[in-house]
Amino acid sequence: MFPKALWMKEWKHSVLVCFGLLSVFLLTYLVPVTTRFDTWRHWQEHEPRMWEQMQVNEINRVFDPNFFGVISIGVILILAGVLIGLERNTKRHDFSMALPFSRTQMYLTKYLLGFLTLLISYNISFWLGWLTIAQSEFGYLLNEVDLFYVYLSPFLVYFLIYSFAMLVGTIAGEIKAQLVLTLIFLIFPQGIMVLIDQLLRAHNTGIHLMERLEWLFKDLFWFNYLNAFYYGELNLFIPATAAVIFIIAGVAIYQRTPSEYSGEFLMFRSLHPIFAFGIPICASLLGGFIVSSMAPYNAGVGMTVIFYWIGLLIALFFSWKITKKLLKR
Amino acid sequence: MIKVSGVSKSIHKQPILNDVHFTVKPGTITGLVGRNGAGKTTLLRLISGILQPSEGAITVNEKNVFQQPEIKQDIVFVPDSTDALKTYSIKEIVKFYQVVYPNFDQDYYFSLLEQFNFKKHGKIKQFSKGQKALFSLILAFSTNAKYILLDEPTDGLDVIIKKQILQFIADQVANKDVSIIISSHRLDELERLADHIVVLKDGAVDSQMEMDQLKQQYKKVQVAYQHKFPAEISEHVEVLSQTGRVSVLLIEADDKGTEAKLREHEPILYEELALTLEDIFVAKLGGDLYVS
Numbered sequence: 001m002f003p004k005a006l007w008m009k010e011w012k013h014s015v016l017v018c019f020g021l022l023s024v025f026l027l028t029y030l031v032p033v034t035t036r037f038d039t040w041r042h043w044q045e046h047e048p049r050m051w052e053q054m055q056v057n058e059i060n061r062v063f064d065p066n067f068f069g070v071i072s073i074g075v076i077l078i079l080a081g082v083l084i085g086l087e088r089n090t091k092r093h094d095f096s097m098a099l100p101f102s103r104t105q106m107y108l109t110k111y112l113l114g115f116l117t118l119l120i121s122y123n124i125s126f127w128l129g130w131l132t133i134a135q136s137e138f139g140y141l142l143n144e145v146d147l148f149y150v151y152l153s154p155f156l157v158y159f160l161i162y163s164f165a166m167l168v169g170t171i172a173g174e175i176k177a178q179l180v181l182t183l184i185f186l187i188f189p190q191g192i193m194v195l196i197d198q199l200l201r202a203h204n205t206g207i208h209l210m211e212r213l214e215w216l217f218k219d220l221f222w223f224n225y226l227n228a229f230y231y232g233e234l235n236l237f238i239p240a241t242a243a244v245i246f247i248i249a250g251v252a253i254y255q256r257t258p259s260e261y262s263g264e265f266l267m268f269r270s271l272h273p274i275f276a277f278g279i280p281i282c283a284s285l286l287g288g289f290i291v292s293s294m295a296p297y298n299a300g301v302g303m304t305v306i307f308y309w310i311g312l313l314i315a316l317f318f319s320w321k322i323t324k325k326l327l328k329r
Numbered sequence: 330m331i332k333v334s335g336v337s338k339s340i341h342k343q344p345i346l347n348d349v350h351f352t353v354k355p356g357t358i359t360g361l362v363g364r365n366g367a368g369k370t371t372l373l374r375l376i377s378g379i380l381q382p383s384e385g386a387i388t389v390n391e392k393n394v395f396q397q398p399e400i401k402q403d404i405v406f407v408p409d410s411t412d413a414l415k416t417y418s419i420k421e422i423v424k425f426y427q428v429v430y431p432n433f434d435q436d437y438y439f440s441l442l443e444q445f446n447f448k449k450h451g452k453i454k455q456f457s458k459g460q461k462a463l464f465s466l467i468l469a470f471s472t473n474a475k476y477i478l479l480d481e482p483t484d485g486l487d488v489i490i491k492k493q494i495l496q497f498i499a500d501q502v503a504n505k506d507v508s509i510i511i512s513s514h515r516l517d518e519l520e521r522l523a524d525h526i527v528v529l530k531d532g533a534v535d536s537q538m539e540m541d542q543l544k545q546q547y548k549k550v551q552v553a554y555q556h557k558f559p560a561e562i563s564e565h566v567e568v569l570s571q572t573g574r575v576s577v578l579l580i581e582a583d584d585k586g587t588e589a590k591l592r593e594h595e596p597i598l599y600e601e602l603a604l605t606l607e608d609i610f611v612a613k614l615g616g617d618l619y620v621s
Binding site: 003004005008009012013090091092094095097098099100101102258259260261269 | 340341342374377378379380381398399400401402404405406408410412413414416417421424425428429
């Protein structure tokens with residue numbers, strides 16, 4: 001199922017990004033631990049009362065991915081892009097497809113290589129950080145950490161985002177399209193609801209969509225799973241299930257991907273009508289959203305509606321032109 | 330045997346290939362001829378399983394290349410560009426090919442590198458364009474695959490490397506049990522190599538023929554008359570060229586009547602010339618195939 005030749009090929013082209021991901025995870029978990037020790041010792045000696053109050057917060061902060069969580073996601077997207085999209089930009093695509101392996105073998109090898117990189121890098125970094133604390137005089141503080149959420153919640157969202165980026169890679173014709181589409185679709189459900197909500201608000205319909213769809217902004221906004229604020233509140237079963245669905249869909253779509261469109265924006269001609277209308281519609285809603293927010297605070301509904309439609313039409317014009325060029329590539 | 334059965338392919342809703350049928354027998358060289366855009370590269374990409382046919386099927390030893398990709402251990406596709414190999418070093422690519430193609434002959438590979446004065450270290454991207462083309466052929470033939478597909482192997486190369494490559498291909502076929510499909514718009518190159526010619530025109534097989542039979546079917550003669558070329562003979566011959574009073578004609582080898590008529594008009598020059606593939610195609614296919 002996982003031929004050695006495919007491992008060799010994929011590893012050769014992605015080794016740099018794989019080590020990049022390991023470095024970022026080490027920066028997320030191991031490096032902050034070692035640098036915080038000096039600060040904690042200083043507080044312990046010179047400001048014991050403050051340390052008393054801060055220590056629980058401090059130990060949990062060490063395991064909060066924060067800024068490096070965002071960087072990790074960026075590297076994970078690049079890893080998925082290198083594994084699928086970059087190949088499509090080059091003659092390597094024909095070279096790979098001419099090899100005596102099935103599409104399923106190809107996709108699963110790519111997927112597994114990235115997943116193992118993620119799994120191993122994350123675990124090395126996380127447990128090195130954990131053990132470093134456990135071996136130090138601050139080891140007792142680990143009792144204040146909810147290991148289940150602190151370990152699993154970020155990992156599951158990395159796993160989900162990687163699986164999703166790989167899935168998007170099966171329909172995108174090249175790496176730039178894969179990265180852009182992954183980013184857009186990661187926030188699409190929330191984004192489109194915000195835009196529709198603003199459309200309804202600008203026209204004073206009295207319908208407040210966002211308030212009715214709180215779950216969409218909480219449970220399905222994947223970045224929340226990286227935020228320590230939500231640990232314990234979110235159901236980790238949701239990203240795990242979604243990731244598995246994305247893997248199955250990725251395998252199914254990769255088998256059907258027509259090679260002749262590699263290098264273009266999309267691999268499937270049948271998706272062109274959806275994008276041809278979808279991009280301008282979303283862009284025009286965004287245009288309306290932005291320009292209507294420029295209307296004076298005390299402006300009436302009429303003025304806001306005018307601002308909204310000016311923004312919508314301008315964005316519609318430009319996005320229509322851009323979409324036409326994009327899909328003709 | 331490679332069998333292409335009723336293969337059609339459309340890209341961007343444009344038909345590229347339409348109901349293509351042909352077979353490639355073991356141990357033969359098949360020349361795939363056609364102008365740019367005739368569908369030669371698309372056909373090779375279909376045979377190597379890169380593309381899936383819109384209709385029809387391609388089988389290698391009765392196995393469908395798309396549904397049973399393991400059969401591709403016996404097929405090596407050598408595209409017109411070696412860009413896919415440029416990140417590999419000479420040693421890395423050997424290790425890779427050994428794993429992909431179980432019959433890869435490492436000793437033979439290194440002996441060929443030595444024969445053509447290649448370095449045994451370094452990156453493939455450091456080679457010149459001609460060296461890259463020759464290197465990819467060395468790599469392909471070292472796999473001992475049963476079928477090798479060559480897409481315009483001499484395109485854009487200088488005359489010396491071109492000769493070297495054609496000679497290399499000829500030597501390999503003489504020494505190995507291998508079938509080759511070679512696409513080209515250069516009839517003069519294929520003439521020296523191919524046993525079987527498949528002519529693609531506008532995405533369909535216009536004609537296909539065996540080289541040895543083809544050359545026995547026609548004669549090329551150069552004639553000159555004291556006066557004008559006899560008009561009544563024109564209908565029975567293909568006039569390849571006319572310069573002043575000298576005409577170069579193509580006649581069917583067994584058409585003794587026309588030959589007799591040519592002599593009856595007492596030519597001041599009557600000479601049989603060496604027949605080339607180009608002559609036949611120019612005469613029979615209206616001259617729109619050959620692109621030099």
